[in-house]
Amino acid sequence: MRYAIVWASKGGNTRQVGEALADALRAAGCDCTYAGEVPAEGSMEEAAALAAECVLAGSWTDKGDCDAALATLLGKLGGKRVFLFGTAGFGGDPAYFERLLGIFAQHLPATAELAGGAMCQGKMGAGVRRRYEGMLAENPDDARAQAMIANFDAALAHPTTEDLARIVASARESLGW
Known part of the structure; x- marks a missing residue:
């Protein structure tokens, strides 16, 4: 084949x-x-x-x-x-x-x-993390933004x-x- x-x-x-x-x-x-x-x-x-x-x-x-x-x-x-x-x-x-x-x-x-x-x-590209950080800066208690940053960091090894x-x-x- x-x-x-x-x-x-x-x-x-x-x-x-x-x-x-x-x-x-x-x-x-x-x-x-x-x-x-x-x-x-x-x-x-x-x-x-x-x-x-x-x-x-x-x-x-x-x-x-x-x-x-x-x-x-x-x-x-x-x-x-x-x-x-x-x-x-x-x-x-x-x-x-x-x-x-x-x-x-x-x-x-x-x-x-x-x-x-x-x-x-x-x-993912660094710009993605900056976008997530901006979301967190606007709302420091935003659990979704915190989770997105944690996922971004975990993805760096893949x-x-x-x-x-x-x-x-x-x-x-x-x-x-």
């Missing part, structure tokens, strides 16, 4: 996951036609990605959905086996990750086979080696390589 790995990564978190998946595929001796950022529409790279029978597609979380360029590519994956992966600034809740993967999957055509998916937490290993193991189990 030919595989492709495509990711949209704003801060580098999802790229890390995609590269870990690419390394694991290569180590298993799998044929990988493309591994990289979402290619431009109509490009040779896009053709290489679409030539695969199985596509591992990942994204950072953009306002509760995947990156727009990845959503467009997902819509072209009819007849393919697809494994979704991604990163989100808020983590620790498997149900939240499952909801996000379900939203990502809505971009797939009905003829695509969703073979599985996995997500992990990812660090994706961890364990996160990457877990997502690779999930893909390997779901896709059988």
